Amino acid sequence: MAPILDINKLYKNYGATEILKDINISIEPGDFLVLVGPSGCGKSTLLNCIAGLEEITGGTLSIGGNDMTHVSPKDRDIAMVFQSYALYPTMTVAKNITFGMKVRGVDQATQDAKLKEVAQLLQIEPLLNRRPSQLSGGQRQRVAMGRALVRDPKLFLFDEPLSNLDAKLRVEMRTEIKKLHQTLDASIVYVTHDQIEAMTLATKIVVLKGGVVQQIGTPAEIYNNPANLFVADFMGSPAMNLIPAQAHKNGAGTQIAIARDSGETLVLNDARDLALPKDVILGLRPEDIAEAGFRAGDGVQEAECLVDMVEPAGADTYVVSELGGKQVTARLHAETSAQAGKMLNLAFDMSKVSYFAQETGERLN
Amino acid sequence: MTDLSMPQSQTEPRSQSAVGKVALRWLLYVLLGLFALYYLMPLFVMLTTSLKSLEEIRTGSLISLPREVSFDAWKTAWSGACTGIQCEGLRPYFWNSVLIAVPAVAISTLLGALNGYVVAHWRFKGANIIFSLMLFGCFIPFQVVLLPMARLLGMMGIAGTIPGLIFVHVIYGLGFTTLFFRNYYVTIPSELTKAARVDGAGFLRIFWSIFLPLSLPIIVVTVIWQFTQIWNDFLFGVSFSQAGTQPVTVALNNIVNSTTGVKEYNVDMAAAIIAGLPTLLVYVVAGKYFIRGLTAGSVKG
């Protein structure tokens, strides 16, 4: 099947500043693509380029197999939901939803039928005669979704649609959007700066930084095999531990030495046969460091560490220890007996370790 | 230092400070009242003078109330006073002003709205420079365009005509009307335009369906501003009009300075009030919308 969206060598400049550089993305029908990255990295700009709201400086872009590089937004068969919802303030909810159809000359009966269908789906029937100013944040969000859904487009574009909601509502709507995606089998490009949103919603994630794509992959790939230090640090909460270390070949495996302020060097063995330079950054997620005895497996190695801090977080307890000059977080079970200032035997799952080059930050294994 | 003054003021005898406060309050209101008198006095004098007979004006005091109220001066001012050789009163000139102001206000407001919409939401290369050039144009002293404009109107064949004056007022009102609308429209989020474009609406459709319905406050501001400017204009009126097409301000000045016959101060005052009435009414009726509109944002929620 042809990709629903195909972006090829896209560049975007504002005047002399390059905002987007050499973007290549392609998604299949039914994909839920999430563009994630820190604020100001060019996510909205990319989405606007896909929508045709911004002229692109270089490259090509096709939607549903048709070249859309210079086509105006109204002819791209897309619908878009905005961060501020962008509801037309002087129109009622119903008018907001049907405005697009009205502009396109859809007959009244179809408009009414579609409106009814969407209103039912989103449970906003009682709101249809209200104005946007009379709605709560969550209701506005739904109306904005309704305006997009009613169009039944090839591609949905969402620009941080949940970032103006409070935390609880955000989680609810997240679930709802996921459900909608599944029921409608829609193709979606979704922008967010929230990596949890990205992980929970996406079938495919694009990590963007400074207008450059850092990595494209499924949530699992991005999480488990981050392509570089930026992705490793950005995705996941609490963030991946990134520890300067020294690697030596040791028979078939690799010996990893980590300096410690508090005592002797920590030496761990990675059974994998890796070609690593001497100086590396070792990346290990907090959940891959456990209390000794609570983690089993081939790669697990235990070592005594000095506990600097204990942070109970309900379901888990986080323990912080200094390794290689970094505050390293381990995610322990809630009933742990760890105490600040005491030594604790920690289990490191070395089979999960990512290695990064110290200078370039690129992944090494 | 400052820490000490708090307890000090609290330990002051209560009654004394309360008396001081009341006295201060009284003083405040007296002052405000005096200033109000100062601003109202000329209007009061104009009104009373216009209702007096010439005889009473000569013998009475400036600020005394008329002994006998007479509307003769008003009648003369409206339909009989001499603006030169003609003695038709202000009436024809009042209508000239209406005929000039209404189309000029309408056209310059509409153009300002469209320009402001483009400058705020359809930026293209050079839009900023164009806007700056238009903005600087608001502040030129009109003397600097008087001579070439007089020649141009002559060349276009509309010198001394009402369409000529409409044209002039539209041209030199554009800067301000554009500025008003632009400043209002930049407060409308650009996502609204984007949403409408994705919905399939074009430039004019978005203006008509989304921006215009939001624009009432700024239309009020612009219309009041333009109407006041154009109605009160004297420089263009006196420079670019001829005997039959003068606006009311020019006619008023001619009545006051006409040298034929006895000086009728009561007629002068009645004429001045008539000439000032439309803008005064607009101000009293709609002035608060003017202030509100100038300060209001556009989109709530």
Added chain:
Amino acid sequence: MSEWLENHLPKVVLAPSFIAVLIFVYGFIGWTAWVSLTRSKLLPKYEIKGFIQYERLFDSPRWDTAINNLYIFGALFIVIAMVLGLLLAILLDQKIRVEGAIRTIYLYPMALSMIVTGTAWKWILNPGLGIESMVQGWGFTNFEFDWLVNPDYAIYTIVMAAIWQSSGFVMALFLAGLRSVDGEIIKAAQVDGIPTWRIYTAIIIPSMAPIFLSAFIVLAHLAIKSFDLVIALTGGGPGYATDLPATYMYAMAFSRGDIGQAASSAMIMMLVVFAIVVPYLYSELRAKND
């Protein structure tokens, strides 16, 4: 075709206004500048002769009077209107019960034409029948108040009328400024026990510097362009004792038939306005773009 139109409609819409401004503002300024360098008299000539019109202008005693008057009028008008406006704004800022009505009264002169204002004050200041005769009627038979017809003092009557007309507007500007000062700072100062007048002089007024600047620009601009008020109040007289650059320019252009002088005096007016307004606008635009 329609695709092209749809894409270029914004430019098409802005173009007429832009072209109009280019021609009727900048083109006309250019025309006036050009003519000011010629020997144009009754009709414009286009042969550049250098700065003779400007030399004539600065040799002319009448222009000299006009410039002097502009200094006197401008300085007094701006200073008094600002002081009065600020005073009124502070008085009105004391949680006055009928603030709306009082504000309307202070502000209404702004809605009137300068010709109306001039006519009214001309009557009030009329030596035979106005204030003078009124005070004499109260028994002060020696009271004299003939400024309107006194060449040395007539310019001050213009100041009086102009202040009456515009000070309310300055008050409104300052009142908005006072109200926009961060309430928490004032509360903090009150908690610190700082007396009210000190709060005004030390905190509120200094933070209103931009408003002072705006008020100054608006008033200076009004002063330089003042024309109608002079015409209505004194007609520039007695003699040409109350001429301002604007009335000088008008007299040269339309009654003396001296286009060269009219053009050069208009250019000087424009330069003065631009010297005041351009830096202000420039900094405003810069600040907005940041």
